Amino acid sequence: MRFAYVNSNLVESEPGLQGLCPGCGQPVIARCGTERISHWAHRQAKRCDSWWEPETEWHRTWKSNYPLAWQEKFLPDPNTGEKHMADIYASDGLIIEFQHSHIKPEERVARERFYRTMVWVVDGTRLERDYPRFLKGKSAFKKKSKPRVFISEFPDECFPSAWLKSSVPVIFDFKGIQFGEQPENELDNLYCLFPNKDILDSLVVELPRRAFINMTNAGEWLSRIGRFMDELAEEEEKHKKQVAEQQRRQANLIFQSMITHERRRRF
Numbered sequence: 254m255r256f257a258y259v260n261s262n263l264v265e266s267e268p269g270l271q272g273l274c275p276g277c278g279q280p281v282i283a284r285c286g287t288e289r290i291s292h293w294a295h296r297q298a299k300r301c302d303s304w305w306e307p308e309t310e311w312h313r314t315w316k317s318n319y320p321l322a323w324q325e326k327f328l329p330d331p332n333t334g335e336k337h338m339a340d341i342y343a344s345d346g347l348i349i350e351f352q353h354s355h356i357k358p359e360e361r362v363a364r365e366r367f368y369r370t371m372v373w374v375v376d377g378t379r380l381e382r383d384y385p386r387f388l389k390g391k392s393a394f395k396k397k398s399k400p401r402v403f404i405s406e407f408p409d410e411c412f413p414s415a416w417l418k419s420s421v422p423v424i425f426d427f428k429g430i431q432f433g434e435q436p437e438n439e440l441d442n443l444y445c446l447f448p449n450k451d452i453l454d455s456l457v458v459e460l461p462r463r464a465f466i467n468m469t470n471a472g473e474w475l476s477r478i479g480r481f482m483d484e485l486a487e488e489e490e491k492h493k494k495q496v497a498e499q500q501r502r503q504a505n506l507i508f509q510s511m512i513t514h515e516r517r518r519r520f
């Protein structure tokens with residue numbers, strides 16, 4: 254946890270400080286060692302959020318892109334009575350969860366059910382093979398009519414399997430912790446995998462990191478994604494109609510030539 258209450262103010266951990274957890278109100282102590290990023294830890298081993306994972310520099314860097322008031326929001330779970338800490342709770346109701354460690358499928362499903370209007374931002378550098386695999390898969394992406402929009406015919410050959418069945422968009426960040434702005438760097442692009450029931454032919458959108466950060470900071474993610482999906486559906490519909498029309502014309506031509514042929518044969 255990055256913040257805890259000290260004298261009724263939410264503050265970051267500092268050596269020697271004691272505070273209260275904003276989720277459960279239990280005492281927490283500042284842990285400011287050298288091995289892990291400075292954080293607040295519950296005094297008792299039991300944590301109030303069962304979905305907790307140790308924070309890394311990568312988490313912190315991502316969270317720092319957003320207003321403090323949006324970070325680490327505790328939301329009550331009416332089913333279990335537990336509270337869960339959303340990494341970012343944006344002004345449009347979007348929840349952003351930054352995931353570095355491996356996640357069990359049942360926990361992924363539970364979190365998606367609980368947060369609903371969410372996106373995952375996944376650290377694509379967790380396993381060494383993840384990025385080379387992605388690059389190989391990416392070279393086979395098929396372009397759609399819009400720029401930076403692709404179809405991945407076999408996303409299972411491209412993205413880590415834990416995320417393929419996600420019911421919400423999953424954004425892969427292959428940059429990891431490499432500081433410094435390198436605008437031309439390919440790693441500055443994020444790749445958003447859209448949910449797909451049958452997994453094959455999944456929609457993938459390339460998204461410059463800055464664009465994602467700006468869009469979510471402006472509270473525009475949910476509305477922009479909604480519009481984008483509507484446009485794609487419209488396009489798909491138009492394409493289907495064109496194909497049907499083409500088939501109709503072709504059938505007509507074949508029919509005409511058959512009639513002509515038949516007439517020639519008779520006379």
Ligand SMILES: [Zn+2]
Pocket residue numbers: 274275276277278279295300301302
């Ligand atoms: Zn707590």
